[in-house]
Amino acid sequence: MNKNKKIVIIGAGASGAAAAWNLSKMSNYEVICLEQGKENNPKEYDYLSDEWERNKLYKYHKNPNFRKSLSDYPIDNKNSQISIANYNGVGGSTIIYNAHLPRFKESDFKIKKLDGVGMDWPLNYNDLNKYFELNEERMGLAGKKNDPAYPQIKNLLPPVKLGKSGKLILRTFKNLKWHCWPSYSGIATKKIKNRKISSKANAINSYLRDALKNGIKLKTNCRVIKIKTNNDGKVAGLYYSEKGNKIKFLEASIIILACSGIGTPRLLLNSKNKKYTNGLANTSGQVGKNLMLHPLGYAEGSFEKFLASHIGPEGCCVYSHQFYNSNKSNKFKRGYTIQVLRGQSAVDTALTEKKFDNLEFGEKFHDIFFDNYGHTIPMAIICEDLPDKKNYLELDYKKKDSDGMPGIKVNYSISENTKKMLAHGINKCRIALKNAGANRIRSFGPVRDTGWHIMGTARMGYNKKNSVVTPYGQSHDIENLFIVDSSIFVSSSAVNPLNTMTALSLRITDFIKKNISKF
Amino acid sequence: MKKNNYKLLTKLFMDKLIPENKKKIMPSFSQAVNIDDFYNIIKRNLSKKNFAKYLNILDHFRLDQKIKNYSNNLPNPLSNDILIEYYCSKKVIKCLKVISKKN
Numbered sequence: 240m241n242k243n244k245k246i247v248i249i250g251a252g253a254s255g256a257a258a259a260w261n262l263s264k265m266s267n268y269e270v271i272c273l274e275q276g277k278e279n280n281p282k283e284y285d286y287l288s289d290e291w292e293r294n295k296l297y298k299y300h301k302n303p304n305f306r307k308s309l310s311d312y313p314i315d316n317k318n319s320q321i322s323i324a325n326y327n328g329v330g331g332s333t334i335i336y337n338a339h340l341p342r343f344k345e346s347d348f349k350i351k352k353l354d355g356v357g358m359d360w361p362l363n364y365n366d367l368n369k370y371f372e373l374n375e376e377r378m379g380l381a382g383k384k385n386d387p388a389y390p391q392i393k394n395l396l397p398p399v400k401l402g403k404s405g406k407l408i409l410r411t412f413k414n415l416k417w418h419c420w421p422s423y424s425g426i427a428t429k430k431i432k433n434r435k436i437s438s439k440a441n442a443i444n445s446y447l448r449d450a451l452k453n454g455i456k457l458k459t460n461c462r463v464i465k466i467k468t469n470n471d472g473k474v475a476g477l478y479y480s481e482k483g484n485k486i487k488f489l490e491a492s493i494i495i496l497a498c499s500g501i502g503t504p505r506l507l508l509n510s511k512n513k514k515y516t517n518g519l520a521n522t523s524g525q526v527g528k529n530l531m532l533h534p535l536g537y538a539e540g541s542f543e544k545f546l547a548s549h550i551g552p553e554g555c556c557v558y559s560h561q562f563y564n565s566n567k568s569n570k571f572k573r574g575y576t577i578q579v580l581r582g583q584s585a586v587d588t589a590l591t592e593k594k595f596d597n598l599e600f601g602e603k604f605h606d607i608f609f610d611n612y613g614h615t616i617p618m619a620i621i622c623e624d625l626p627d628k629k630n631y632l633e634l635d636y637k638k639k640d641s642d643g644m645p646g647i648k649v650n651y652s653i654s655e656n657t658k659k660m661l662a663h664g665i666n667k668c669r670i671a672l673k674n675a676g677a678n679r680i681r682s683f684g685p686v687r688d689t690g691w692h693i694m695g696t697a698r699m700g701y702n703k704k705n706s707v708v709t710p711y712g713q714s715h716d717i718e719n720l721f722i723v724d725s726s727i728f729v730s731s732s733a734v735n736p737l738n739t740m741t742a743l744s745l746r747i748t749d750f751i752k753k754n755i756s757k758f
Numbered sequence: 759m760k761k762n763n764y765k766l767l768t769k770l771f772m773d774k775l776i777p778e779n780k781k782k783i784m785p786s787f788s789q790a791v792n793i794d795d796f797y798n799i800i801k802r803n804l805s806k807k808n809f810a811k812y813l814n815i816l817d818h819f820r821l822d823q824k825i826k827n828y829s830n831n832l833p834n835p836l837s838n839d840i841l842i843e844y845y846c847s848k849k850v851i852k853c854l855k856v857i858s859k860k861n
Contacts, residue, residue: 293846545861585854586845593837600829600837605779613858 246751247477247491248272249463249506252331253737254724254744255497256442256450257374261748263453268755270455271489272447273479275462276310276328284334286552287437292586299335302688303327309483310460313638313646314501316690320653321532323501323690329459331499332691333441337554338425339578339735340380340440342371342389342742346564347732350625354565356572356656357625360729361701361710370742370749378440378741379431381555382423388560389423397428404548404616405556408579411675417561422578423738424555439552462642466494466510466519466720474519474720480642493719493751493758497744500530500693500726501632505647507697508634520697520714520722525707527633529626529695531731534653536575536620536661536684538668540677547613548582554619556581562667563733571659573623576733577668580617588612595681616672620664620684622657623733626695653685661685692736697726712747719758723747767816769793774825776844783853787840790847800839808833 246262248255251274259272282288284299295301301324303311310327326332346353348360372394381396398421401409405421412419425440433444451457460482467488469475476490496503504527508518518526559577566574583591588611592598598607630651638646653661665682672680700706703715708727714720723744725736732739751758772787801809815828832840844850 289848289851292851293842296842296846547858547861550858585850586842589841589845590838593841598841600775600832601825602777604776605784612854613861 243269244492245269245271245490246493246495247489248495248497249477250274250331250497250499250502250724251329251442251447251457251459252497252499252724253333253442253446253741255331255495256446257377257741257744258495258497258723258748259455259457260377260446260450260453261745262752263450263455265752265755268492270450272450272455272457273461273463273489274329274457274459276308276326277459278329279334281443286439292584295335296586299326301326301335301691309641310462312505312640312644313635315635315638315646315648319649319651319690320685320687321534321651321690322688323649323693324688325499325501325691325693329447329457330441330443333737334443336439336691336737338439338552339422339554340375340378340425340738341423341558341576341734342392343367343732343734343736343739344388344563347730350573350730354572357730358698358700358705361699367739367742367746370745371738373745374738374741378425378445379427379434380423381421381426381428383421386420388418388420388563392423396426396431399424399426399428399552399555401556402547402551402581404546404582405579407546407675408616408671409557411671412557412559412561415671415674417559417671419557419559419561422555422558424552426552426555437552462640462644463506464509464642464644466506468512468514468519468717472514472717474717483641493721495748495751496720496722497724499724500696500728501647503722503724503726504632504696505634505645509644515716520707520716520720522716523704523707525698525705527696528628528631529698530630530632530649530651530693531624531626531695531728532651532690533624533692533731533733534622534657534661534685535689536622536665536668536682537617537686538620538665538672538680538682539615539617540672540675541611541615541679542676543614543678545613546582546616548616549584549588549613551581553581553584554578562664569659569663571656571663573625573656573660574733575623575660575664576621577664577671578619578621580619582613582615582617585612588615616675616677618668618672620661620668621733621735622660622664624694624731625654625656626698626730627654632696649690692725692731694725694728694731694736697722698729699727700729711750712743713750721747721751764813764816765793765797767820768797770823771816771819771828772796772840774823775829775840783857785849785853787844790849791843796843799843800836803839804833804835808835812836
């Protein structure tokens, strides 16, 4: 046993936790996971608790520039139509997400071949299938079998309860002859290991807890500032700051980046040195480029009848892939998901109605509130974003984090293709809501604070001239440097990337295990 | 005016903005939220300019209690704090659970 050899994983979000768990079964390597944030009390982010309503607006706010906790870094969104949303801490964004767990579809891996746009992935759906299954088993996937959009998915927990609003939309879509199915959700609809009923799957309860039992070390409040390479051009270790104290050096045989589509390019670019003057793993010049964010449209119908639509997991109701693929009659390529959400919570209902000047203080206050609370059905239009080198991230030397590391500047604009797609999606949602009987419909897009799905900024490929990592997440330039987060995505699909990202992380770490003697 | 008087006026003002509802199912603002805590929260959260604007509203409210004259002029951050504190209070959350079950 050679415990002097260390595998260091940077980031304890979904991809880092899955990597840690998969590598934790290796007895002859020490696996260390460094996380810039802290470990929080699960009661604070339990969406079923009464405290969540307040916590999501402050301590667990989705906008890091609002939270401004020590683990957050400055993100300049001025040059972007969409603001970045995330959570920096143990569990990453999975502790505050909506628990959507759909897979990418077969067509998502070959958009160039099918539609002449973007770039094809250097792997296909079948390469990931067994990892999808493994991830879904670990996270617990609720859904309904025989979905024509996903005929392959078999092992499912019972679907989340749709409620009156979900059933109404399901009927409406059926009448319109549009696809509609219960959402694939990381919700424990029956008792499973480490989880209470109705709880959300996250990186901690699905992977990290077991990885820790298997002996990995988790070091929290440790921000990695820079990765060091040796004379051979391989990574030798990294410099990190623990709780803002003196910078320390940690030697590593293998480094695995799992810092998200924004954190990973930030660290690679900040690790530039004499040999790698454009940043690590960046011979191709693609680090930070091709940023994809899933522009989101929103439509909301208000119904006279009380639908109790606010009851149930916020984002998990039903979805439609009716407009997912390219269609010759459309003026845009690729397509979108319609994700039917739950009605807003009480505080969100009040804030929204106030924003639209529809909530009057005084005698009518409660009447107006109750006309809306539980009466609305919101729909999100999740658009496939295409890779474009004009959309990129760069280091922001003017704004630094609490350890003096540069922040990030986001340069992103929505393409003409996406604008047409958004307009199409909003129009279709309005048709659906009208058919469902809505007496008032609001719609807008793109929604600004929705940059959760950060993809493409260190993409994979066979060709080292136009990609950063191989199909196994291994840097083309540096053989003992790997990336397992969504920065390696080649295209974005139109679904939540979590399931696919975690499946990729499991696949890449299987590759590392099989080839460990080479590094 | 003294701080304590502003706190007292805050209670009166907030209960005009959010009164108990007719069926007495939903509490008034001060029945749901501790006014001392709320006053301190807005003092901390609001900018100096907005807090001064709020105190000015209270001064006018002392003389004229017609709520319609003020409710549209509240600074946005204050309106948001009022709604957040009210709907995130334990009492209101409990009431809404009961209402949702009944319906």
